[in-house]
Amino acid sequence: MLQVIGLTSTRHRGQRPAVDDLTFEAGSGCVTALLGPPGSGKTSALRLMLELEPGRGITYFRGRPLHRVAQPAREVGVLLGEVPGHPARTVRGQLRMLSAAAGVPASRADDLLDSVGLAGLKDQRIGTLSLGMDRRLALASALLADPHTLILDEPVEGLCAREADWLHGMLRSHADRGGTVLYTTQDPREAARSAGHVVTIDSGRLVADQVAADFSRTRLRPRVAVRSPHAARLAAVVSREARAARRSVEVVTEASSSRLSVYGSSCAEIGDAAFRHGLPxxxxxDEVGDAGSVSAPHHDRLPGGGRGAPAEAGETQGAAVFGAASGDAAGGPERVTRPAVDSGGAQSPPPIRRRPARGPLRPVRYELRRLFGVRTTTLIVAATLVASAALSLVLARNGRTPLPHVLVAWPSLLPLPPAALGAGLLGALSFGDEFRYPALAAGRGTVPRRLGLLLAKLAVSAGVALSLALLVVLTSAECLRLAYGGDLVRVPSNAVSLAVSWSGLTVGCAWAGLLAAGIFRVTAAGVAAVLAVPVLMVPLIQAMPKAPTTRSVSGLPGRLRELAWLQWPHEADRWVMALVRVVAHPVGTALTLSLSVLVCAYLFMSLRGRVRW
Structure with a gap:
């Protein structure tokens, strides 16, 4: 059961709140429609329930507020707008990535694809889906963790009648299994037809809380929609003939002077009257209109959301007029008595704080599927290998470039080799894609800075960077062997130190791009942080005054072995010294300093976000 008590949104600059003391219930095993005209506060109410906006009030999901639910995805499935996924990701890849985030098996994605009728489109890109297929994928995403409650905002808006019927059938099926379903709509006929319980709001306040049968009886009544260039004359004719025949007929002139709504008559009677008086x-x-306030004008809207086109016979206009909060006609909206809210003895409801999204339950698996689920990763790796091979052939041709620089394709003109730039770009995209297509934080406007997610991104980006560094060296060596023979490529004597420095450079660039993109929430910031290391930091360090050194670090491994609890083998001393030489190099020092600053800034932003919320 879903219980909403005293929801009130935050006032902005003296304006009235979008949601004002809203209280109602949506029972288990029932589909509940939250009905209201555009701007009535339906979407704001849903966002308050889901703690996506600050305000006051409380929402209980089977007796618990959302922030006290350990795994919200297993309790509430949400459909707000379109699928927040990368347009180049496949349908199946999107669901498998979200499966890792929700902590459910990957096989659940394939089961849901069959359930929503997308099994044949599992390899299609999200960006190529039609509106109906996109809505099916969004529903599958909401059902991924098998939640008890479904909350949907205008789920059938813009859909054709067949797709709308299918989606409502899925909602009824979920309710029949004991689940709770709450969806918003602005079409009263849709609410009466598809829901078992209708909650009507207007201007953020509760107007009526009724079962569907009572709603249809008290709020809906048949009418005839008439459009004529001589609407005023036709209205006078229909009214005069109704009085002469002693029939109860009500004629309402709409906001547009060419449209009438006639209650208590039929198409045949109005057509005959217009024909007798020569009125086009x-x-x-025939339509079904809302009787809440029949004297108010309304705009023309089709059930699918389009404007300006006439409705077919038997169809209702989607934006029918809703009763005001005061209620004015006999047989109009029913009332409910809202329970008093007592939060620790206070008269006002408790505050709702906007809480950040939770991180994935299986972060490493999520990050791997996020990284390799789009073509961007493959394209960057391929471009890096091609550029590195070409530069290696050019550098080896003149014979003056040292062999290590030839193998890693690092000419003196470039601030960084292609492999380091590629690793930095992949690291920057780790957070950059999250902010552009926030699968983890749909509707929240930010990405959770969780330690588990950060460690997963660091581990995966480091693995990709190391793999890319190894592939570049092997590809360059093979190209040199094919072009100039095998005598050119030989293992240098300081291979260990070179391997450590090469690995540290690529991994450091990947981490610099990742951390900067996570701090500034944009991919370009990550790329800028990578380029700032050789362009800004290295010249700055080289310009610093250098004092004469009187002590040596040659005995550092032995001194570390004395302080450590565990004794490592003596063969590891050269690895320690190689690492020290890498850090002592100007590029290594600049990269280490940059990473230290970025880590501190990331931790500061994370802690500030937790204290704020």
Missing amino acids: VHQLA
């Missing part, structure tokens, strides 16, 4: 008629259709 451009539209004549």
